[in-house]
Amino acid sequence: MIPSYYEFYCPVKIISGHKALDNLPYEMEQMGVKRPIVITDKGIVLAGIIDLVKEVFKEFNMEPPIIYDEVPPDSSNKVVNEIAKIFMKNQCDSIIAIGGGSSIDTAKGVNIVVSEGTNDLMQFAGAEMLKRPLKPLVVVPTTAGTGSEVTLVAVIYNEDKGIKMAFTSYYLLPRIAILDPRITLSLPPHITAATGMDALTHAIESFYCIQKNPLSDGYAISAIRLIREHLIEAVKNGKNKQARLAMANAATMAGIAFSNSMVGMVHSLGHAAGGIAHVPHGLAMSIFLPFGMEYNLEARRQELSEILLYLGGEEEYVNTPKDKRAERAIEIVVKLKEELYEICKLPRTLREAGVEEEKLPEIAKAAIDDPSIIFNPKEMGFDDAMKILKKAY
Ligand SMILES: [Fe+2]
Numbered sequence: 001m002i003p004s005y006y007e008f009y010c011p012v013k014i015i016s017g018h019k020a021l022d023n024l025p026y027e028m029e030q031m032g033v034k035r036p037i038v039i040t041d042k043g044i045v046l047a048g049i050i051d052l053v054k055e056v057f058k059e060f061n062m063e064p065p066i067i068y069d070e071v072p073p074d075s076s077n078k079v080v081n082e083i084a085k086i087f088m089k090n091q092c093d094s095i096i097a098i099g100g101g102s103s104i105d106t107a108k109g110v111n112i113v114v115s116e117g118t119n120d121l122m123q124f125a126g127a128e129m130l131k132r133p134l135k136p137l138v139v140v141p142t143t144a145g146t147g148s149e150v151t152l153v154a155v156i157y158n159e160d161k162g163i164k165m166a167f168t169s170y171y172l173l174p175r176i177a178i179l180d181p182r183i184t185l186s187l188p189p190h191i192t193a194a195t196g197m198d199a200l201t202h203a204i205e206s207f208y209c210i211q212k213n214p215l216s217d218g219y220a221i222s223a224i225r226l227i228r229e230h231l232i233e234a235v236k237n238g239k240n241k242q243a244r245l246a247m248a249n250a251a252t253m254a255g256i257a258f259s260n261s262m263v264g265m266v267h268s269l270g271h272a273a274g275g276i277a278h279v280p281h282g283l284a285m286s287i288f289l290p291f292g293m294e295y296n297l298e299a300r301r302q303e304l305s306e307i308l309l310y311l312g313g314e315e316e317y318v319n320t321p322k323d324k325r326a327e328r329a330i331e332i333v334v335k336l337k338e339e340l341y342e343i344c345k346l347p348r349t350l351r352e353a354g355v356e357e358e359k360l361p362e363i364a365k366a367a368i369d370d371p372s373i374i375f376n377p378k379e380m381g382f383d384d385a386m387k388i389l390k391k392a393y
Pocket of ligand 1: 202267281285
């Protein structure tokens with residue numbers, strides 16, 4: 001059914017290919033910038049990716065970018081301010097973020113500080129607080145999962161207040177996202193599995209959450225199909241460039257889908273389990289996804305039945321009776337979790353993830369207060385959340 005009204009926006013240029021990173025200096029030149037700063041972390045340097053970046057700039061006869069490679073796993077406003085000072089001191093004019101969620105969110109924060117000329121990042125926290133375009137930002141994602149390369153959100157830890165703050169603005173969207181399989185080749189199997197399940201959750205939740213629309217559906221469906229075809233291979237054989245490129249594409253498409261149609265209770269539970277019991281985001285998504293689908297089953301039977309076509313393939317879809325297709329889609333996600341456990345020991349339950357049972361009520365309480373819950377097809381109260389958490393334990 002087509003919604004009576006919706007909006008869809010994704011102005012990010014996607015450059016995907018086995019040597020896509022080689023285009024980086026050309027793209028910088030096309031945007032009219034000369035002095036980018038690269039924002040990344042030590043792991044990326046160790047993986048040889050920064051050397052590759054320096055090399056492509058050299059081959060293009062362009063001065064190598066300024067490098068900041070000390071982004072911690074949980075970045076903060078202090079790190080943002082430190083990088084902003086380096087940006088100003090070196091008279092940089094653009095930003096290249098290379099990394100996972102932390103580096104990308106940090107780069108978005110730096111972009112606010114340097115473009116607005118402020119020393120107080122936090123005054124821009126919240127929704128649509130930015131009123132004009134920022135400096136050109138290019139993102140090279142190194143994990144195929146978060147979709148941050150195509151989202152308008154940044155979450156940055158406020159060290160002074162001890163809380164994570166969210167920034168949402170269309171101006172935070174990168175100009176360009178570069179998907180190059182060379183960047184994700186060294187990701188270990190369990191991270192590949194967890195981030196892949198995050199992407200799958202983005203795609204599935206965006207396909208049935210209340211802001212779904214025909215455009216987000218297209219991206220969600222393509223992402224689900226690519227994940228079915230390539231996730232297991234990317235986990236088993238990390239050096240398979242074809243599988244890596246497919247997963248990078250899937251994560252980006254799932255990111256475009258969910259940043260327009262939003263996500264629901266699987267993310268509410270995941271954010272809560274992350275905040276309270278430190279369960280990594282992708283892992284939490286993998287644990288909760290089938291339970292979220294099950295919880296929404298009656299409210300979204302038609303969508304879940306349709307998902308079987310992309311998640312299970314044509315034969316599976318045709319051979320499953322119409323009134324069993326939604327249940328079968330859930331079974332396939334459970335089977336996928338089992339397979340990932342077999343291959344790389346990705347925990348299947350909260351217990352296997354090391355969560356203490358006493359923490360469940362606190363997680364349930366945080367989950368029902370999480371903003372994602374408002375986009376879920378069916379309301380979730382404390383008792384519902386507790387039931388799901390016990391099942392997932
Ligand atoms: Fe996610």
